[in-house]
Amino acid sequence: MATPAMVPLRQLFVDGEWRPPAQGRRLPVVNPTTEAHIGEIPAGTAEDVDAAVAAARAALKRNRGRDWARAPGAVRAKYLRAIAAKVIERKPELAKLEALDCGKPYDEAVWDMDDVAGCFEYFADQAEALDKRQNSPVSLPMETFKCHLRREPIGVVGLITPWNYPLLMATWKVAPALAAGCTAVLKPSELASVTCLELADICKEVGLPSGVLNIVTGLGPDAGAPLSGHPDVDKVAFTGSFETGKKIMAAAAPMVKPVTLELGGKSPIVVFDDVDIDKAVEWTLFGCFWTNGQICSATSRLLIHTKIAKEFNERMVAWAKNIKVSDPLEEGCRLGPVVSEGQYEKIKKFISNAKSEGATILTGGVRPAHLEKGFFIEPTIITDITTSMEIWREEVFGPVLCVKEFSTEDEAIELANDTQYGLAGAVISGDRERCQRLSEEIDAGCIWVNCSQPCFCQAPWGGNKRSGFGRELGEGGIDNYLSVKQVTEYISDEPWGWYQSPSKL
Numbered sequence: 001m002a003t004p005a006m007v008p009l010r011q012l013f014v015d016g017e018w019r020p021p022a023q024g025r026r027l028p029v030v031n032p033t034t035e036a037h038i039g040e041i042p043a044g045t046a047e048d049v050d051a052a053v054a055a056a057r058a059a060l061k062r063n064r065g066r067d068w069a070r071a072p073g074a075v076r077a078k079y080l081r082a083i084a085a086k087v088i089e090r091k092p093e094l095a096k097l098e099a100l101d102c103g104k105p106y107d108e109a110v111w112d113m114d115d116v117a118g119c120f121e122y123f124a125d126q127a128e129a130l131d132k133r134q135n136s137p138v139s140l141p142m143e144t145f146k147c148h149l150r151r152e153p154i155g156v157v158g159l160i161t162p163w164n165y166p167l168l169m170a171t172w173k174v175a176p177a178l179a180a181g182c183t184a185v186l187k188p189s190e191l192a193s194v195t196c197l198e199l200a201d202i203c204k205e206v207g208l209p210s211g212v213l214n215i216v217t218g219l220g221p222d223a224g225a226p227l228s229g230h231p232d233v234d235k236v237a238f239t240g241s242f243e244t245g246k247k248i249m250a251a252a253a254p255m256v257k258p259v260t261l262e263l264g265g266k267s268p269i270v271v272f273d274d275v276d277i278d279k280a281v282e283w284t285l286f287g288c289f290w291t292n293g294q295i296c297s298a299t300s301r302l303l304i305h306t307k308i309a310k311e312f313n314e315r316m317v318a319w320a321k322n323i324k325v326s327d328p329l330e331e332g333c334r335l336g337p338v339v340s341e342g343q344y345e346k347i348k349k350f351i352s353n354a355k356s357e358g359a360t361i362l363t364g365g366v367r368p369a370h371l372e373k374g375f376f377i378e379p380t381i382i383t384d385i386t387t388s389m390e391i392w393r394e395e396v397f398g399p400v401l402c403v404k405e406f407s408t409e410d411e412a413i414e415l416a417n418d419t420q421y422g423l424a425g426a427v428i429s430g431d432r433e434r435c436q437r438l439s440e441e442i443d444a445g446c447i448w449v450n451c452s453q454p455c456f457c458q459a460p461w462g463g464n465k466r467s468g469f470g471r472e473l474g475e476g477g478i479d480n481y482l483s484v485k486q487v488t489e490y491i492s493d494e495p496w497g498w499y500q501s502p503s504k505l
Contacts, residue, residue, distance in 0.1 A: 005031075005100055007039035012048055012217065013200035015055035016210025021218070022047035027190055032103040032337040033327050033374045041193045044218035046226040049185065052214035053232050056156045056183035059211030068212055069153045069181040073127035076179055080127065082206035083199075084120035087113055090202070094167065094195055099328040102163055102192040103292060103337040103375070106329050116171045119457045119473075126478045127179035144492040150485040153181035154258070155234030157481060158227040160248070162240045163192035163339050164294040164397075170196050172461075172472050173237050174213060180481035185214045185233070187224050189240075191339050193217040220244065231255060237480065238262070239296070242466050260470035260480055262296065262462055264395040265423035268416035269299035269452055270406075270438060272429040273307040280428045281315045284401070287426060287452025289323065289379050292336050293399030294343075296467075297424040299452045300396065302403045303412050309405045313383065316401075317363045320379040325368045337375040338398055344375035347398035351380060354391040354402075360384040364399070387418055395421070409434065413441045422464030426452040445471070 007029055011018040025043040030036070044052075060069050068076070087094065095109035104112070130151060138147040159173040170186055177184045188196040200215045216223050224244075228236045229251035237260040238248050245261045252259050269287050271280050287299035304312050328336035338344050351365045364380035380400040385392050391402050406412040416425055416438070425442040427435050428450050439447045445463040448454065455461065460474035470480060490496070 005038060005096075007097060007100065007194045008198065008201075009039065010041070010197040010200070012042045012044050012052075013197065013203070013213075013215040014048065014052045015058075015214065016204065016208070018200075019051075021045065022051075027218070029101060029194060030340065031100050032339055033100075035341075035373050035375070038100060039194070041190070041197065041217045044187075044216040044223040046222070048216050048218070049187075049223055049226040049230060052185040052216050053156060053227075053230050055211035055214050056185055057232055059209060060153070060156055060183045062209075062211075068183065068209055071181070073130040073179065073181075076181065077124035077127040079206060079208050080120045080124035080175060080179060083202055083208075084117040084124070086202045086205060087117040087120070090198070091117075094198060096329065097194050097198065098166060098192075099336070101194040102166055102339050103328055105292075105333040105336050107333070108291060109328075112165060112168045115457070116168050119168070119171045120175045122457045123175040123179040123478060126176070126475070130179070130478065138486065140488075144490060144494075145488055146491055147486055147488040150487060151479075151482045152485055154481050154483050155182060156232060157182045157184050158230065158233045158236040159184055159186045160224050160228065160236065160238045160240065161186065161188050161196070162296075163189035164291055164296070166192040167195040167199060169239050170199065172239075172457075172477075174199075176472070176477040177237075177481045178212065180478050182481045183212050185216060185227055187216050187218070187227050190217065190219050225251065228252060233257070235259065235481070237470075237472075245468060260472070261468035262423075262470070262472065263421075263466060263468040264397075265296050265298065265421045265463065265467050266301060266393065266395050266419045267297055267299045267421070267424040267426070267444065268301045268303055268419070268442065269426040269428065270303045270412045270416055271305065271308075271312065272412075272427075272431070272434065273305040274430040275308075275428050277308065277312055277315055278319075281312065281319050283426075283428060283450070283452050285316065285319055285323070285379070287448075288401040289320075289335060289399045290453055292338055294338060294397050295453065296395075297446065297453065298397075299424065299426045299448075300401055301392065301416075301419070302401055303406050303415050304403060305412075306405045306407050309403075313362060313381070313403065316381055320363050320381060323379050325371070325376060325378060327374075335379060335399060338377060339375070341375055343397065344377065347377055347396055347400065350391060350394070350396045350398070350400060351382070354382050354389060357389050357391075358384060358386075359389060359391060359402070362403070387415070393419070409437070413438065416442050420466045423467035424448070424463070
């Protein structure tokens with residue numbers, strides 16, 4: 001029997017050094033493709049979070065902030081670009097570790113690493129641009145005053161990230177936080193922490209000042225909760241579930257601590273009857289089955305015009321059956337396993353409940369016949385949906401697409417907005433004016449026209465309603481981690497003259 005590929009043995013990363021967790025515990029790393037244990041990660045607890053926060057606070061204040069927080073943005077940009085270069089240098093290794101750890105197809109993981117490097121590069125540019133934004137003047141109505149604005153790092157930030165894009169989602173927070181001059185404690189998901197610990201190794205290699213970035217792995221209640229409620233953390237940014245987001249808000253509330261939340265979704269894709277069917281089918285499947293269906297922005301509710309529904313469904317089944325489901329490291333894999341046994345069972349339960357409520361499983365819904373091990377589920381398409389069904393209302397976070405027909409544009413809009421979430425939406429039509437109308441009507445933070453899921457670090461990302469609040473990425477992404485200070489100066493030689501001077505009495 002072949003020896004399973006193993007992941008590097010790492011400790012927690014605190015104050016620029018590897019250190020074992022205070023309680024000495026570790027968590028197994030399970031390869032979702034083989035169900036084999038392929039390593040361990042340290043199980044941090046509140047004591048480790050305390051140490052990491054203290055290290056971040058010391059780094060923020062070192063030399064009265066001149067070493068990092070108040071250093072020119074160009075100084076921080078140098079480190080961000082060095083990290084980006086190392087990610088590209090180690091791209092094949094990092095992509096393989098990502099595939100082993102969370103089941104992501106290797107080709108997708110390679111793409112992710114390019115995006116990781118690109119995000120660090122982008123926020124290096126933003127760090128340099130911040131220098132030019134400093135001391136920007138404010139026009140005032142009185143000539144006796146002048147005013148300018150300073151943008152200062154918000155302080156020590158807690159960053160809590162998910163398992164579907166382990167290193168990329170961490171980068172979406174780490175890069176702008178460091179660009180702004182913050183120091184950080186990163187707590188990645190316990191289900192996929194391996195590449196985040198490799199980021200720590202890269203930070204050591206490029207000489208990132210100690211304490212600027214600390215990484216504490218571990219279970220949510222043991223490490224995430226102490227971080228989100230820590231009195232010496234100035235802000236928390238979180239990507240994950242709605243339920244956990246509520247807990248983080250509650251933990252931050254007693255200290256009136258700002259939070260940014262990017263939570264779940266149940267996003268619509270609206271397909272009209274004037275489309276190229278095969279082109280629209282591919283985008284529809286990509287929008288739901290990319291990243292093994294584990295995307296917060298997955299357009300997992302297909303609204304299809306009645307006129308083309310029968311043909312469209314038939315073509316979707318044909319395309320879905322042609323998707324290569326395999327070990328993520330196999331060439332041409334386009335759907336790997338879901339991340340864990342718990343997630344696998346949860347998705348199967350969603351599918352079972354849909355059947356019991358009267359929905360039809362058009363294709364998929366089961367383990368692929370050729371894969372005896374691993375947490376694999378065939379691409380699944382479900383029809384005969386009603387809007388009261390669980391499968392229509394709840395986020396599945398797996399390769400499951402539900403389909404509902406519509407007859408008019410108004411009906412499509414109503415169905416698209418029939419959700420408690422508001423992260424994303426898509427419209428596919430040959431009518432540009434119609435696409436513009438739906439872009440305005442769909443209540444979501446991100447809208448795609450004639451596509452689904454493209455994401456660029458240059459454009460803001462975030463949702464409405466139960467999908468959270470705040471925006472990451474884009475030019476405003478760095479502002480999440482900045483506090484604006486106004487400085488107003490009295491410049492007249494004349495006294496203020498509000499009170500009568502004693503010398504004139």
